[in-house]
Amino acid sequence: MQNGTTVGVTPTTQRRAAVAASPVGRAPASTTVTSVTRPRGNVSAVAAAQSAPVYRMVGGRVMPLEPTVAEQQRTIIHQAAVAPAAPSLQIDPQFLPTEVSFSGYAPGTIVIDTEEKYLYLAMPGGVAKRYGVGVGRPGFQWAGTHRISRKAEWPGWTPPPQMRKRQPELPAYMEGGPNNPLGARAMYLGSSLYRIHGSNAPWTIGHEVSSGCIRMRNEDVVDLYERVKVGTKVVVIR
Incomplete structure (x- = not known):
């Protein structure tokens, strides 16, 4: 893609002009993975609802809890996005x-x-x-x-x-x-x-x-x- 290209066509080589885009902010060289865990101790319902679902490692991959456990955390599940993948699985x-x-x-x-x-x-x-x-x-x-x-x-x-x-x-x-x-x-x-x-x-x-x-x-x-x-x-x- 070339910066400043006027868009108006999409075929083949001109298709890129339709998205004339160039970074004005560089992506970070690496991604920090935040550990997400279940709240412990006497945690208020509000704090619990803001926590992300608990994940486990299976064969080196991050996997969500089984549906039966996830069902018990329905409030949490419907308020938080899925936890990031392990570093080896990051995009x-x-x-x-x-x-x-x-x-x-x-x-x-x-x-x-x-x-x-x-x-x-x-x-x-x-x-x-x-x-x-x-x-x-x-x-x-x-x-x-x-x-x-x-x-x-x-x-x-x-x-x-x-x-x-x-x-x-x-x-x-x-x-x-x-x-x-x-x-x-x-x-x-x-x-x-x-x-x-x-x-x-x-x-x-x-x-x-x-x-x-x-x-x-x-x-x-x-x-x-x-x-x-x-x-x-x-x-x-x-």
């Missing part, structure tokens, strides 16, 4: 949120560059908030324009029939929570099956992994969710 720092120079779209517009794996939220003053995302794997990539038709916190998930045919082990429906692949928030795109949503696998950000949805880290999707409203224009380019 590349280039996909951490930052502000960049940006032009060609009205403030408030969301632009998703699926090749670069970035989501941009255009803001006044020729800048945008940029987030790293996971995108559709080969055969599930798409481009187009939609508007956010619905927003949901800790959304439930109903796998579409085609997905269940490919993966018969999937449930017919999954309640919202830390085990749910839609993560902490979801923004539904028009009448399509696509969403911008969180993830229970943050280490997949920056990769082609989904069935067409745009996935974000939970902390990032919560931030975006608070910044946009139903009706927001979403432009997806390839």
Whole structure:
């Protein structure tokens, strides 16, 4: 991408001009992982509700508690994003949120560059908030324009029939929570099956992994969710 490029086209080499962006703030060289633990002792209900779910290590990976335990912490689960992954599972720092120079779209517009794996939220003053995302794997990539038709916190998930045919082990429906692949928030795109949503696998950000949805880290999707409203224009380019 080149700074200062006027946007108005999206094909092939000119597609990058549609996201004429360059960092104005460098991503940190490393990510600090904060340890999240269950409150101990005589802790007030308010403090407990602000605590994140407890995680455990399984085969070297950070995994959420079993659903039966998570159910006991429903108040906590619905107020906190999933804890960060272990250091070995952290995303590349280039996909951490930052502000960049940006032009060609009205403030408030969301632009998703699926090749670069970035989501941009255009803001006044020729800048945008940029987030790293996971995108559709080969055969599930798409481009187009939609508007956010619905927003949901800790959304439930109903796998579409085609997905269940490919993966018969999937449930017919999954309640919202830390085990749910839609993560902490979801923004539904028009009448399509696509969403911008969180993830229970943050280490997949920056990769082609989904069935067409745009996935974000939970902390990032919560931030975006608070910044946009139903009706927001979403432009997806390839």
